Amino acid sequence: xxxxxxxPWRVILILAVLLVGLxxxxxWPGQSHTPRLGLDLKGGTQVILTPKPISGQGQIxxxxxxxxVEIIRQRVNGFGxxxxxxxxxxxxxxxxxxxxxxGVNQQQIADQLKQTALLDFRAVETIxxxxxxxxxxxxYTAKPPVQAAKADDPALQQALAELDCTNPASHQGGIxxxxxxxxxxxDKEGQAKYLLQPAFLRGTNVTDASATLPQNGGxxxxxxxxxxxxxxxxxATTSSKLVTQSxxxxxxxxxxxxxxxxxxxxxxxxxxxxxxxxxxxxxxQARDLANVLKYGALPITLEVAEVSSVSPTLGTxxxxxxLIAGAIGxxxxxxxxxxxxxxxxxxxxxxxxxxxxxxxASFVVLGRTIGLALTLAGVxxxxxxxGITADSFIVYFERIRDEIRDGRSLRTAAxxxxxxxxxxxxxxxxxxxxxxxxxxxxxxxxxxxxxxxLGLTTLVDVLIAFMFTRPLVSILxxxxxxxxxxxMTGLDARRLGVKQDPGEASR
Numbered sequence: 001x002x003x004x005x006x007x008p009w010r011v012i013l014i015l016a017v018l019l020v021g022l023x024x025x026x027x028w029p030g031q032s033h034t035p036r037l038g039l040d041l042k043g044g045t046q047v048i049l050t051p052k053p054i055s056g057q058g059q060i061x062x063x064x065x066x067x068x069v070e071i072i073r074q075r076v077n078g079f080g081x082x083x084x085x086x087x088x089x090x091x092x093x094x095x096x097x098x099x100x101x102x103g104v105n106q107q108q109i110a111d112q113l114k115q116t117a118l119l120d121f122r123a124v125e126t127i128x129x130x131x132x133x134x135x136x137x138x139x140y141t142a143k144p145p146v147q148a149a150k151a152d153d154p155a156l157q158q159a160l161a162e163l164d165c166t167n168p169a170s171h172q173g174g175i176x177x178x179x180x181x182x183x184x185x186x187d188k189e190g191q192a193k194y195l196l197q198p199a200f201l202r203g204t205n206v207t208d209a210s211a212t213l214p215q216n217g218g219x220x221x222x223x224x225x226x227x228x229x230x231x232x233x234x235x236a237t238t239s240s241k242l243v244t245q246s247x248x249x250x251x252x253x254x255x256x257x258x259x260x261x262x263x264x265x266x267x268x269x270x271x272x273x274x275x276x277x278x279x280x281x282x283x284x285q286a287r288d289l290a291n292v293l294k295y296g297a298l299p300i301t302l303e304v305a306e307v308s309s310v311s312p313t314l315g316t317x318x319x320x321x322x323l324i325a326g327a328i329g330x331x332x333x334x335x336x337x338x339x340x341x342x343x344x345x346x347x348x349x350x351x352x353x354x355x356x357x358x359x360x361a362s363f364v365v366l367g368r369t370i371g372l373a374l375t376l377a378g379v380x381x382x383x384x385x386x387g388i389t390a391d392s393f394i395v396y397f398e399r400i401r402d403e404i405r406d407g408r409s410l411r412t413a414a415x416x417x418x419x420x421x422x423x424x425x426x427x428x429x430x431x432x433x434x435x436x437x438x439x440x441x442x443x444x445x446x447x448x449x450x451x452x453x454l455g456l457t458t459l460v461d462v463l464i465a466f467m468f469t470r471p472l473v474s475i476l477x478x479x480x481x482x483x484x485x486x487x488m489t490g491l492d493a494r495r496l497g498v499k500q501d502p503g504e505a506s507r
Contacts, residue, residue, distance in 0.1 A: 006415070008471030015467040019358070026361035035360070036367035037102065038375035038449065039085065044102035048306040051095060060093050067291050068302070069097060071257055096305065102373045119203025119293070120179045122196035123242055124251040124263060125151065130165035130186065130193050144170055144185035145177045145258040151195070159184040165193045177258045187260040194260050196253045200238040203256075205231025209293035211286035214278070221286035223277040225293060232273030240269040254293065261292050322379040329383055330356065333390050341397055342490030347476070348393040351469045355389050355460050362456060374449070381453030388432055389461045393469060395428075396421040400473070405496055410485075414477040418470055425465055432458045 027033050036042075051060050051068055065088060073086045085100040146159035165171055165186035177183050179199035186193055208226040227235055242250050243266045253260045264277045277289065330352060337345035359382060366372035399421040403413035436455030440448050476482045485492045 006474060008474040011467050011471040015463075022358065022361050022365070026364040032368065033364060035363035035374045036372065038373040038378070039100055039102045040375050042102060042373075043309060044100060046101075046306075046308050047099045047304060049097040049099065049302045050305045051097065051302055052093075060095060062091060063291060065091070065095050065097075072097060072099060072302075097302070118177060118179065119206070119254070119256045120177070120199035121201035122183070122199050122253045122255055123238065124194060124248045124253055125182075125197055126160070126195040127248045127251070127263070128160065128193050128195075130190055132162045132164050134161035145183040145255075146185070147178050147181040147183050149181055151182050151197075153182070156182060156184055156195070160193065160195050163193055165190045171259060177255060183255075183258075185255070185258055185260060187263070192260075192263075194253055194263070196255065196260075199255075200252075201227070201231055201234050203293075205234070206293055207231075209290040211281075211283065211290045214276075220278075220280035221283050222279075222281065223286050223290045223293065225275045225277065227273045227275075229273070235273070235275065236269065236271045239266045240271075242266045243269050254289075256292050262289055322376055322383070326379065326383040326386070329386050333386055337390070337393070340490070342488050343482070344397060344400075344473075344476075344490040347469060347472050348390065348397070350472070351393060351464050352386065352389060354468060355385075355457070355464045358460050358463070359385075359457055362460070372452070374453075377447060377450040378453040381450040382457055385454060385457030385461065388429070388458065389464065391428060392425045392461055392465045395424050396465070396469065396473070401491065401496055404491060410483040410491060411477040414473050418473075422466075422470075426462070429458050429462050 049072070051065065069086055069088060085098075087098050089096045089098060144159075144163060144165075146156060146163070148156040150156075163170060163184060163186070168190065171186040171188055171190040177185070179202060181198060183196050184194065185196065205227050206225060207228050208224075210224050211221050212224050214220075214222055238252070242252065244250075247265070248263075251263045251265050254262045254264075262277065262279070264279065281289070334345075334349045334352060337348045339345070341348065363372065363374055367374070396418060399417035400410075400413045403417045404410065408416065433455055436451045436458060440451035440455065443451060482489050482491075487495070
């Protein structure tokens, strides 16, 4: 059975098209052409919030404080920035929440963060698939919730048709909704799109919420709710009406900070001011929902105690030192490759330079699109990747040299050497990528920046090895002078310990 002929020029052409698109995106005139920098390198805005009980009395529990931090973190994510820090100081009524965000307007972040989370209960009018059902005539940029006084408002209907809840930016939340208006919004996982009626219950009407096991012992965990007198009356009226409706209009949405947290079904009218939300929850899911209901129900207000600009903790000197260290490391690796592999090493040097350019352009694009902010830890991750990328070239080149020692021609050695080397390259890069992913999800702060950069550069390494280094070596192996084993190629017979000329040997 004949094997497909390898066409290196075609692979390089595909890579060139991809690179033209990436570099055009990154360096298009009229936009920033430099990566966004994190708090440690550029500074930003710091807001200190003090939580206060709404009634002015009572103790703020650690659970309520934790829920507030989660809400604030969701709002910070809604700014589209990375490397933000949300921490707590103290506990109880003496606690403070400190939010540090790189490069965000002071007034903008203060106005957003000081708003208390709004929890409300809304009857469901429509549930549709999360993706847009009508392609937008132009890019649709509105973030949920989209609000209107009437259900037939054109903007509301446009949002229902065009809003894309599969886009992570559409289910970040962080924008409190107006309980008197109809809204179109997403659920917190981005798995459905909702048209919801004005709220029939407010979070302030919830007096207690807890995760419990059903008395019959089956069906998973549930959430028990208790309402005040006003809430019990509104719940009885609405549930009696909705329980007779067909799906999905017998459901109600639990909305926190503009996102649907859950959408249970009314299975019967609720007349006693107490309700259960069932759904085969795990204990973690039930507790999370109970916390949303209990502590998203306006138990505290957030007062802005201080808003200030944060100076870089490290600054440009450390950034320049990091970049210089990276340049020196790249130069030393390049010199070693040239000294050891001669002209073959020049392929590795070009590959390293191209990998560095792709990484830089990726930082620019990601900073512009998802708010990636480059910290000194991220710079360190990029420097570490130089060694990982160089390892890929060394594995391939040594495989080629081994094949030539076995008497094969350079062209044959380039093909068979790659067939053996690529598994090793992929295995090594997979280990690095796995480590980066695990580190990213279990760490916080600047360590996540290091992990993200390490993972990104590992993917760049795979791209360069398969779509640049491999086809370029294949092209060179077909060149008569390069295949002759000249000492300048780094593949001469004497140096490799081969008795016959590698350009003439075949097998």
